[in-house]
Amino acid sequence: MTSWIDKFGNPDQAIEEAMADLEREKRKLQEVGKVWEEASTTVRAKDNSFAMTFDGRGELSDLTFNGNKYRTLPPAQLAHLIMETLRQGRTQAMEKVQKAMGTDGRPGLDYAGMLNGKADPMEILNSLIGPMLEGVDGLDDGVTGKNEKELRKDG
DSSP: OOOHHHHHSSHHHHHHHHHHHHHHHHHHHHHHHHHHHHOEEEEEOTTSSEEEEEETTSOEEEEEEOTTHHHHSOHHHHHHHHHHHHHHHHHHHHHHHHHHHOSOOOTTOOHHHHHHTOSOHHHHHHHHHHHHHTTSTTOTTOTTSSOHHHHHHHO
16 A cells, blocks of 8 residues: 555645544444434344334334234244344444445445444554554554554553
């Protein structure tokens, strides 16, 4: 990856561009926060025996059974329908968040991991701030000055 200083020719211009990028990311995260707070996704089971509603974070917030059809389903079939509908609803909810994040993502930034809570916060920070620090002596191993292996060894 080309360092920002190489790309822009002088450190002041590189810092200005880095700050502008950081501001754009901040606006995206504010939009994601809005989606998390306000969005709702409802999906129905294939056989229409129930519906599930998910909040903006993809968490199940409501389950509504339509009639008594679910009572006549064999347990394994009902379980399969529940799991299938749950996956479908979470996927649709996460797609709304990804849309808010936009498609011009940062290389190395794991949006899906951020959405499902599995991303390493240090890797997220390094992905956002790391490019600003490339080429600056002593800071190109990440925000802390140490890479992940060194951090884990020290901890």
